[in-house]
Amino acid sequence: AQKVTQAQTEISVVEKEDVTLDCVYETRDTTYYLFWYKQPPSGELVFLIRRNSFDEQNEISGRYSWNFQKSTSSFNFTITASQVVDSAVYFCALSEARIQGAQKLVFGQGTRLTINP
């Protein structure tokens, strides 16, 4: 069965600090996809990144970077020089093989990130 664990329930840092959100996953499939979503205080779920199991290349997008390591089943997310607008709940999610065109996203518990001015 697939499972996603975000052990950090809450993180609070001061603006401009770097912060890393951890995500550990479990799956028996060799083909799977990993995602990060952001849920700001306004409540919507915003897609940040998708990674497939065959692509372990790390990715950087502005102040955001992601470190995918299959050896440790981790897909960690780092925000560099954090800003107050980064305050949100961040979710890591996993999907395995599609079922007739649909994919089942399994979410972690979420990490509430607070950036203090």
Added chain:
Amino acid sequence: DTAVSQTPKYLVTQMGNDKSIKCEQNLGHDTMYWYKQDSKKFLKIMFSYNNKELIINETVPNRFSPKSPDKAHLNLHINSLELGDSAVYFCASSQDWASGYTDTQYFGPGTRLTVL
């Protein structure tokens, strides 16, 4: 342009009532989903439809009935509402690629349901 929209945004109702939440996507996607987010922010899939066909049904009480009149719409009807149904319900959609490639799910703004 709104990609995935839901109505209403807020829904407050009494126990025992029947209510519906509507979802529409203008992304041309083939697959739509309903997720429930509980008070602890935990997100769990409820249903998925692909081209109007029910594909995923995650042991949801049969008081919940999804309906897809066409592939751009997926509505959620809830009968005999209970206190435990209070949650935020998210609709999402994704493209279905015949090649097997898994696309990203894009979420609507959510509907906060409060059952009194």
